[in-house]
Amino acid sequence: MSSHKLNRTSFGDPKNSGNLMTIEEAYILLNEWVPNERLRLHMKQVAAVMKAWAIEKENADEKTALKWELSGLLHDADWEKHPDEHCRIIIEELENRNIDPDIIHCIASHGPGYFGVEPSNIMDRMIYAFDELSGFIHAAALIRPTRYEGLEVKSVMKRLKTPSFAAQVNRNDINDAISRIDNSIEEIIQFIIDHQKTVS
Numbered sequence: 649m650s651s652h653k654l655n656r657t658s659f660g661d662p663k664n665s666g667n668l669m670t671i672e673e674a675y676i677l678l679n680e681w682v683p684n685e686r687l688r689l690h691m692k693q694v695a696a697v698m699k700a701w702a703i704e705k706e707n708a709d710e711k712t713a714l715k716w717e718l719s720g721l722l723h724d725a726d727w728e729k730h731p732d733e734h735c736r737i738i739i740e741e742l743e744n745r746n747i748d749p750d751i752i753h754c755i756a757s758h759g760p761g762y763f764g765v766e767p768s769n770i771m772d773r774m775i776y777a778f779d780e781l782s783g784f785i786h787a788a789a790l791i792r793p794t795r796y797e798g799l800e801v802k803s804v805m806k807r808l809k810t811p812s813f814a815a816q817v818n819r820n821d822i823n824d825a826i827s828r829i830d831n832s833i834e835e836i837i838q839f840i841i842d843h844q845k846t847v848s
């Protein structure tokens with residue numbers, strides 16, 4: 649079995665701090681690297697939720713909000729073509745492009761149990777909290793005739809307690825991620841519903 653452990657503690661170069669790519673450049677990368685529409689949608693959803701959280705909850709300026717959005721948009725960029733080397737490949741790509749180390753660290757720490765990198769700031773902790781829940785909520789919406797319309801937090805909570813529903817979503821990761829932030833799981837679920845329902 650291959651290990652996803654990155655066996656590294658530092659990512660990117662501090663002198664590249666503030667070096668972002670444009671959202672258009674990120675979409676070009678995404679479209680090239682991720683032919684699978686379903687996976688691309690997942691990344692766009694996480695990006696939208698990350699950006700909204702930065703603006704609404706962290707008072708982020710435009711540049712900081714873009715940083716959150718880019719981290720969300722690119723966090724699984726190498727998953728489809730390099731599943732055994734996820735997320736080493738996208739990390740190296742962003743390092744070669746001299747991208748802000750905060751974005752690279754955020755991607756590296758979006759699954760501490762897999763990659764062996766601990767989330768170290770609020771942006772890292774939020775992507776970890778949003779990632780699995782975002783996919784789970786989308787799965788919960790897809791089985792409803794009205795999709796996101798009328799989807800309630802309590803029904804998502806109920807499905808989380810049903811191990812056979814979206815069984816591949818690791819509930820332990822969700823609980824671990826939520827334990828690292830100051831917000832309740834209900835608040836995070838509501839925020840995700842509100843902000844990813846219009847993403848297409």
Ligand SMILES: [Fe+2]
Pocket residue numbers: 690694723724779780
């Ligand atoms: Fe993801």
